[in-house]
Amino acid sequence: MLKIYNSLSRNKQTFTPIEANKVRMYVCGMTVYDFCHLGHARVMVVFDMVSRWFRASGYDVTYVRNITDIDDKIIKRAFDNGETIDVLTQRFIDAMDEDSARLGIIRPDIEPRATQHIDGMITMIAKLIEKGHAYQSSNGDVFYSVRSFADYGKLSGKSLDDLRAGERVEVDSFKKDPMDFVLWKSVKPNEPNWDSPWGKGRPGWHIECSVMSAHHLGAHFDIHGGGQDLQFPHHENEIAQSEATHNCQMANTWMHNGFVRVDDEKMSKSLGNFFTIRTVLEKYDPEVVRFFILRAHYRSPLNYSDVHLDDAKASLTRLYTSLRGHEVSTHKIDWSQPQAARFKEAMQDDFNTSEAMAVLFDLANELNKTKQTTTANLLFNLAGVLGLLQQDANDFLHGAGTTINTNIGVAVASGFQAQVSFVPSDIDHLIQARLEAKKSKNFAEADTIRKQLADTGIILEDTPQGTTWRRA
RNA sequence: GGCGCGAUAGCAAAGCGGUUAUGCAGAGGCCUGCAAAGCCUUUUAGCCCGGUUCGACUCCGGGUCGCGCCUCCA
Numbered sequence: 001m002l003k004i005y006n007s008l009s010r011n012k013q014t015f016t017p018i019e020a021n022k023v024r025m026y027v028c029g030m031t032v033y034d035f036c037h038l039g040h041a042r043v044m045v046v047f048d049m050v051s052r053w054f055r056a057s058g059y060d061v062t063y064v065r066n067i068t069d070i071d072d073k074i075i076k077r078a079f080d081n082g083e084t085i086d087v088l089t090q091r092f093i094d095a096m097d098e099d100s101a102r103l104g105i106i107r108p109d110i111e112p113r114a115t116q117h118i119d120g121m122i123t124m125i126a127k128l129i130e131k132g133h134a135y136q137s138s139n140g141d142v143f144y145s146v147r148s149f150a151d152y153g154k155l156s157g158k159s160l161d162d163l164r165a166g167e168r169v170e171v172d173s174f175k176k177d178p179m180d181f182v183l184w185k186s187v188k189p190n191e192p193n194w195d196s197p198w199g200k201g202r203p204g205w206h207i208e209c210s211v212m213s214a215h216h217l218g219a220h221f222d223i224h225g226g227g228q229d230l231q232f233p234h235h236e237n238e239i240a241q242s243e244a245t246h247n248c249q250m251a252n253t254w255m256h257n258g259f260v261r262v263d264d265e266k267m268s269k270s271l272g273n274f275f276t277i278r279t280v281l282e283k284y285d286p287e288v289v290r291f292f293i294l295r296a297h298y299r300s301p302l303n304y305s306d307v308h309l310d311d312a313k314a315s316l317t318r319l320y321t322s323l324r325g326h327e328v329s330t331h332k333i334d335w336s337q338p339q340a341a342r343f344k345e346a347m348q349d350d351f352n353t354s355e356a357m358a359v360l361f362d363l364a365n366e367l368n369k370t371k372q373t374t375t376a377n378l379l380f381n382l383a384g385v386l387g388l389l390q391q392d393a394n395d396f397l398h399g400a401g402t403t404i405n406t407n408i409g410v411a412v413a414s415g416f417q418a419q420v421s422f423v424p425s426d427i428d429h430l431i432q433a434r435l436e437a438k439k440s441k442n443f444a445e446a447d448t449i450r451k452q453l454a455d456t457g458i459i460l461e462d463t464p465q466g467t468t469w470r471r472a
Numbered sequence: 473g474g475c476g477c478g479a480u481a482g483c484a485a486a487g488c489g490g491u492u493a494u495g496c497a498g499a500g501g502c503c504u505g506c507a508a509a510g511c512c513u514u515u516u517a518g519c520c521c522g523g524u525u526c527g528a529c530u531c532c533g534g535g536u537c538g539c540g541c542c543u544c545c546a
Contacts, residue, residue: 010476028546036546043546073544156541162474163542205544227546228477234545257546258477264538268545295495296485301478301539311484315495321509346487354486358494368510443505450507461508468509 002057002348004223005299007231007254008155012350015253017222023059024217025051026251028209028226028234029111031068032092033077036099037274038289038304039260039267043227045290046257046298048105049386050225053347056333056385064216065108067093070115071205075191085192099277102286104387110216114208118194121203121211124245125183125196133244136198137174140186144206146179149240155254156232181237183207206237213250214242224251229266231256257298264303275304285399287391288313294353294386315361317397317470319383322364324393325465326376333381339363343382353386360388397470398424427458431467434460 002015017023027047030040051063068074069089078088100107125142128134133148146152146160153159163179182204187193193200213221219242226235235254242250259266262273280289283306292312296302335344339359346355363379366372383389422430430449437445450460457472 030546031544039546041546046546071544157475158542159474228540229545232475232541233543259540259546261539266540266545270545299477300485303484308484311496314497315484318495318509324509349487352486355493358486361494365511438505441505447506454508459508461510462504463509470509 003350004253004255005350006252007256010157013253015222017059018220018252021059023051023054023061023223024221025054025061025063025223025225026209026213026217026221027063027065027108027224028230029065029067030092030096031071031073032089032096033071033074034092034269035276035278036096037260037267037269037276038280039227039274040096041099041103041277041289042257042260042293042298042302043225044100044105045103045293045387047225047255048103049294049298049353050223050255050351051108052106052385052387053351062110062217063108064110064112064213066209066212067111067113068205068208069093069113070192070202079190095278099281102281103277103290104287104390106387112212112216114203114212117208117211117215118203120215121207122184122194122196124207124211124214124241125198125203127245128183128241131244133240134183135176136184137176139174140199140201141174141182142184142198143175143180144183144237144240145176146181146240147177149244151243152179152240153236155236155239158232158236181206181233183241206234207241209234209238210241210245210250213238214246219246219250220248221251223253223255225255225257228256228258255298258296258301261301261303262305267304280309284309284313285316285396287388287396288316291316291388294388295357297354298351316388319360319364319379319389320391320393320396321470322367323376323379323389324397324468325463326367326371326373326393328373328377328380330384331377331381333378333385337378339366340378340382343385347385356382356386394468397468399471422453422456422458427453427469431460431469435467 003012004015005012025047027043029043030036036044047063047065051061054061070085074085074089078085081088125134128144129136129142132145134142134144136142160177160179183206184196184198184203185201186198187200187202191202193202213224224235224238231254239250261267262275265271265273267274277289288309292309293302295312295315333340335341339362343356343359346352346359349355360379360383363375363382367375367379380389430453434446434449437443437449453460453469458469459472461468461470
């Protein structure tokens, strides 16, 4: 039995699909006006892991992750850049796709864009007005009336009377209640707009998710996910819109992943302490980043630093080292096998990837001792459920997945001297030369060669099967 | 002011009312020409104060500290 922490009930609950063997899942994706940062990487990786686990468990999964391609920040950024919104958003959608592919993320089944669902939003807004949940104010904007929805605050645990609207942001005087939020914004000069019964304008932020989730998954679906910062007001508002429109529960389970932090503070644009995915990938293999994210439980805060990435890299290196030299292939996992059962138990407990990974390390230890290919295959396939260890071991250890420049002549700063790194063919030649030296018991020469390689970050390892190498 | 989360060894990070988490780092050993990798052994824990219990890191209460949400944010 799979248990998931449900933000709505604030405890772990046994997951029961609405329709047998099917999971319908909606996750709030990116607003595409800039490169994705590590916080975005976490959402993508976490829910990729969740969908992979459902599939590994035999569920038929429909995973929808939206793209917000119209909003204030996009309009502003496009204006500042002197480009059209379409050009701007497409560029960052492409960048996002590239980043997510590198992180080993399986694309969601459906990636709807807000601008493709304007009609649906207009229909829903009209319905909300008709049912008395929304109103058009004198400035033309249409607002949702939070007081009209009795359950408002049930997700975030907030009470309308306790919310301090206006304390930090000036309240829009056109609202009946300070917490009312906009469904439709009337047109402003030089802004993109669509026709609607309330005049030309564009949608507010929250309405898109209510419309797109219902369109692709139905009014009532299994799981809604996103970053913790979306719990309020975004998800609260989605519930208010959807449940008022459809008269039924929106999502059974709400999942929120924890923040990525820097120096114990939330990584965010406003604090300026964010690292984009591509910046981090200049230095680390994407799988190291994926490993780093999955090593912690998805709801815990995750502190980012180079030290932690280095640590993750060392750990992942241990797993790949154990796999080296084994022929592995994709197999169906026998979940009755003790280690597989332990892995499964961990995953069934609210996706405890941390514990699941401990199983991988135990398998690596077993593999190092027994050298059994069946163990290698189990390790490979269990890790595969997490989207890990799917590279060729030597490719990973040789640093093929990194952007470390392997061209001759590229200087690697080290101490006072710039040193030169080698291409793999040079390394092979040097390894051969060292083996010759060893054969003739010229250990001084052999050690010189090894030192020469070590100075450029190449570590040699002699094994009964010959000499292998890896990047430090 | 309201609401919520967390505090585990040098670092990271889990489970668990009594039995080795796990990874990195440290120590010793085996292996190795020497290393590296690997294997074996091992040192460092559970914010503070009470309570429950035969027994608490684990449950309960109270502190302290840190973080988050209440505004756009993954």
